[in-house]
């Protein structure tokens with residue numbers, strides 16, 4: 013039986029098995045969070061540290077994309093009714 017990989021949450025240090033938690037590869041860095049709560053804590057720290065001039069344009073783009081997606085979902089719902 014293959015041993016499943018274990019990860020350590022970078023926020024709280026908890027060990028969790030592969031398939032649970034959130035694992036994101038960012039460049040050469042592996043971001044590992046045992047829970048959504050730890051991931052949101054990291055997101056908050058990240059947003060506090062990166063200057064808005066750098067990140068804001070990407071964030072706005074994501075917001076626009078999501079709005080677009082939500083809008084097309086609404087359209088589909090309307091058509092079904």
Ligand SMILES: [Zn+2]
Pocket residue numbers: 021022023024025026045046047050
């Ligand atoms: Zn954690």
